[in-house]
Amino acid sequence: MKIYLTAISRDVSRFLLIPIGMLLLSLPICLIAREWFAVLPFLASLLITSLLALLLYLLGKKPESVPTKQTLISVALSWGLIAAIGGLPLWFTAIAMGEAAPSTVRDFTELINALFEGFSGFTSTGLTMVLSESDLPACLQWWRSLMEWVGGLGLIVFAIALLEPLQDQYALYQAETRQARMRLTITRTVRRICIIYALYTAASVVLFRVSGMDWWPAINHGMTAISTGGFSVTDDSMSVYGAFTKMAIVLVMVVGAIAFEQHDKFLKGKLFTLWRDRQNRLMWLLLIVGSAAVAAQQYSTSAQFAWVDSIFQWTSALTTCGFSTQSIQLMSPTNKLLLSLAMVIGGAAGSTAGGVKLSRVLALGEGVSWHFCKLGLTSHQAYIRRINQKTLSPDQASRQVEQAAVLLVLWLVCLLSGVLVLIRLVPNGSVVDAIFESASALGAAGLSSGISSPSLHWLGKCALMMMMWMGRLEIIPVVILLTAPFSYVLNVFGRR
């Protein structure tokens, strides 16, 4: 396949408008918080990003037509680049603060830590290099929350909604796996998604304020909860809050893991859609069964029921949000594996959640049950296959099941590779911890078994960043991007 570098360059330059906008939006926060030391770093990041965008724009050329494979490359590349840019303000601020910086900020003088935070933010994962969040300057707390908020909805959606429409909207739209079309045109769909997202964010902030948070944590946590991100501004994540506040957070996390298509229907008055849709039904089932299992397991090891915490932790894992109310290190291995499973499954397709998504679980489930049903059919008997209430022709159904199976296999390969890397790098680290951390990074969850910290070997940080990036884009675009140079080189040689 021919690759048009100039077209990719033009695409990427457009995507870079997003971090530019975000940096502009963050400058007032520095001023309001009277953190003068942060103004220069944010300006520097802004300047670098703008120059980069300008350079790529000038190098680029508007292409006549773009094959889907190429748009996948653009999206994967842009997402990685934006994530790297997300690390810049942290890095520069840490350098600018110098000796005056609290120790947790000083960790960001190492570029790799800042990059890690950028990847974790823009993939709305929530693994962090910050040891005590409350010591961070307000502007950096804000920047982390904003990265997750923007990342959660998907840069792609923002690009379609707010920027000039790109050449082939639908190709790009599919590349970020949000295929449900709620309205006639994609542009309108995306606008609708953004309105719902903004509405829910505002509602979450108010809910958190009412349920016992101060305004600043409420704003930040509202943004990171609805985006199923998981960065916090308080030390030890959510453990400082009472049961009532925790339940409010659970509610928002669940809302974040429901598909926007469903929210759209719900807001139009079809209240029962939250039960009728099979993805939602599966989620309710998993939430109830999982919470009970985690609670029972906790009871068997510590002899006391911690209902609120069990529900919270399980919900946080399944919705791939990543807030925690207990230290994961203290959990039993069984519970860690249970939560890992939840993080692999993830939320609904078309929501801000990560993981392999509930729709794929449904497809795989149908595939398995179909395999057994088939044995009981007689030679003339007709059959129909249904996935998530949609009646499909045998071909279509097989294709859906196949796609889900392929993704699951890729997912498990990545998970295994991650575990193999991590297990070598963590001193006396257990297999379970490595599995947990890998599942968390790959599923964009952000619960941490303690492996993610500034003291982790750089290779481990790179592996986790890679997994976050791949997991959020559902692996395939990143694989295409990484193999593209080889096919490009082969092409050049082939022509001679």
Place this chain on the structure above:
Amino acid sequence: MYLIVLGAGPEGQRFIEIALEQNHEVALIEKDEERTRKILKENDIRAFVGNIGDEDILNEAEVDRADAVIATTHDDAQNLMAMVLAKEHKVETCISLINQQSHTSMFENLGVQVISDPAGIVAHQLYQYVDSEKP
């Protein structure tokens, strides 16, 4: 009751709906796959794709425990074959549509219940309405 319906034309379709409303168990035999799938989408029944003459298709539909076989296709040869086979399997009630009036005696010799010439029945009914409007 367990009813086997042959043909998913308008008559067969309506029959299935009525039978299901009355909580009877229904199996369908129909040669068009697309039509069969459409019925399956909306009704919870077992369905078999093929001609009535296909080997074993009636056995697959478990004809031996059927209380009735109802032939509703627009092809009298198919309907007749269904009736013959149903009689062979000693099905208690055999009912058939007859599309061409002259075939009626063939069916009656078999001893099955028939609705002969359904188009004619509808036409007569229509004409009666016209007739009754006359002063």
